[in-house]
Amino acid sequence: MTSAENSPGPVAPPAEADPRFALMDLAMSYLVPAALRAVAVLGVADHLTGGPRPVADLARAVGAHPLNLRRALRLLATHGIFTEDDEGRFALTPAAEPMRTDAPSSFRAAILMLTDATFWRPAGELEEAVRTGTSPFDRLFGMPFFDHFARDPGTAAVFHDGMASMSDPENPLVARALDLPPDAVVVDVGGGHGGLLLAVLREHPGARGVLFDQPHVLEGHRLGELGAEDRWDLVAGDFFAEAPPGDTYLLKRILHDWDDEHALRVLEHCRRAMSPHGRVLVADAVVPPGNDPDPGKVIDLLMMSSFTGRERTRADFDALFTRAGLRLTRVLPTDTRLSVVEGVAAV
Structure with a gap:
């Protein structure tokens, strides 16, 4: 027998070195947010505030199938969300604490928003967006997102509550990063319930605020928490059609919802309405x-x-600002996942 015949042939690489296994894991990773949503919907974290509980007790408390609840929690525990002890009891972890409804910085509403069908279903049809350049949302729901949002109070509530939950940890950090004149009139464009503007007015006691959004959105505003009604106003309107007068225009997670042409219209209205030395701050x-x-x-x-x-x-912001008659002056970090892109009048 020759040496070639004695050769064992190619040796397979270790599993962890084979890219196919990594691809397999990535392809199934959508099951983690699926489990996260299921547990958030059931309110499991709310039932663990008193300490570890057997899964059977937990399942009775939340109205779930014991075995399947354990399987979902077991997967989340591999990501540090909940933990299972040797007796099969599950407990909260620091990563699971924000899933409690009553937690000071509860993130449950944000999880429910980010995994809602309005996001989940179109994400499953991403191929359509990649192929055509258009969102599959319209086909799946029969209308664009914000039209569906306006007609469905349930979706609107999920969105507003979720945005507040997601934004509350960010807003003080964004407000702290802003360099405002002491007497600035700050217009929060599309500011929702006013969480960011509230943080800005607390951080900058000389500033006045204007919360600008649609009438049905302003009904849920939080600015009364400031305790100084002379420092803020509510203005109802459509940011595609107008902007109220002011000095500093805040747009937090507004422009990213829209294509360049719609974003341009929003910026142009801000540019026309702002004072001669005004600024646009896009977070x-x-x-x-x-x-x-x-x-x-x-x-x-x-x-x-x-x-x-x-x-x-x-570069994208620079080009967009230029088209709107603005000049990008700087990009400010905020200690969050957002930056503040500052623009002033170009002429």
Whole structure:
């Protein structure tokens, strides 16, 4: 027998070195947010505040199938969300604490929003967006996102509650990063219930605020928490049609919902309405160059699948500002996943 015949042939690489296994794991990773949503909907974390509980007790408390609840929690525990002890009892972890409804910084509403059918179903049809350049949302729901949002109170509630939950940890950090004149009139464009403006007015006691959004949105505003009604006003309107007068225009997670033409209209209205030395401050993800992971690259696909918008690079913002008659002056970090892109009048 020759040496060639004695050769065992090619040796398979270790499983962890074979890219096919990594691809397999990635292809199934959508099951983690699926489990996260199921547990959030059931309110499991609310039933663990007193300490570890056997899964059978937990299942009775939340109205779930014991075995299947354990399987969902077991997967989440591999990501540090909940933990199972040797007796089969599940407990909260620091990562699971924000899933409690009564937690000071509860994130449950944000989880329910981000995994809602309005985001989940279009994401499953992402191929359509990649092929056609249009969102599959319209086909799946019969109308664009914000039309569906306006007609369905349930969707509107999920969205507003979820945005507040997601924004509350960010708003004080964004407000702290802003460099405002002491007597600035700050217009929060599309500011929802006013969480960001509330944080700005607390951080900058000399500023006055204007919360600008649609009438049905303003009904849920939170500015009364400031305790100084002389420092803020509510103005109802459509940011595609107008903007109220002011000095500083805040647009937090507004432009990323829209394509360049719609975003341009919003910026142009701000540019026309602002005082001669006014500024536009856009708080959005600024996508960095290169191949490193970045949250903005993930949210960008959410914008692709359910909206017509996108996350932008600094160059994208520069071009958009220029078209709106603005000049990009700087990009401010905020200690969050957002940056503040500042623009002033170009002429």
